[in-house]
Amino acid sequence: MEPFRPAAPPGTRSTTWWWFLIPIVSFGLASFVMVFLGGSKLGSRAHMWSAGAYLLADASCFVGLLLPYAPDGQIPPASTALILLYLAVAWLGGTLHTLYLQQRVARRDPPRLPDPAVAAAAWRANRRTEARQLLTTNPATALDLRIGRPDITGRQYDDGGLVDVNHVPPAWLAQALQIPQPLADEIAAARMQHDGFSSPEELLIYCSGMTPDRLALIRDYIVFRPL
Structure with missing residues (x-):
């Protein structure tokens, strides 16, 4: 169980509020970076290892894009599956995961107010x-x-x-x-x-x-x- 830490005073803004924007604007390609960052700040090996899953999702997307298309112009089922997996894991999952981590880090390290x-x-x-x-x-x-x-x-x-x-x-x-x-x-x-x-x-x-x-x-x- 984490030790009790006081919440940030009303009206203050956490320095992690922007984290979730990185997975969104990068189409999930940078999800692994933010998840690894959040995990390292929390000292959580589980979150840091999960960053590897997002990196694998990035790789699966590239593989899906590189697979040759069918002669009739249709996207091969394998490519479609890999791209959908990427969208579900790296883009959507990474954004939600980053949101969770940024809130955990914000509660752990509330903004410091001037003495x-x-x-x-x-x-x-x-x-x-x-x-x-x-x-x-x-x-x-x-x-x-x-x-x-x-x-x-x-x-x-x-x-x-x-x-x-x-x-x-x-x-x-x-x-x-x-x-x-x-x-x-x-x-x-x-x-x-x-x-x-x-x-x-x-x-x-x-x-x-x-x-x-x-x-x-x-x-x-x-x-x-x-x-």
Whole structure:
């Protein structure tokens, strides 16, 4: 008995839905390919061996077509029998067999949906890109939306987690950027001494606790609105 596997969520489409089309459009000639594929995915020797029967049906059809016709133009009974056998086994039987296998494989390997956490992270990355564009093209709107200011309560715009390094208090710098508090204090002191930062690289120049590796981790989250 096969182990229980959860069904695919409603609205998802199995990656095997098209399998049955191969025997149909190939007039059964490719039935053995799809049956062998389905059998191999299920680990079923019986289905893989049955693919050989479809291959033999293909061969019987070719033999039937190659048999010489009678002088009166009639198809010899032997040819007719072989062709009918092919139609019954390789074309019709292969299509039905493939339909069965594709459903078995779909139940065994339901389509994978994106992880909700990964999808949420991608959405927030897009929000950061949108918010950066607002900072560049419409600074007044960005100021009104409090972009980069997680320390201000009551914000209604989600900027994806941006942090305005020139204005956010040191405690919020440490929390929002997940950096040590001493480094956050050093950033706050350096921004006052140099009238704010204008680029991520200045953090490396003026803050001894900032390293290239740490900057690479936070680069996508930091913005620099003038003081």
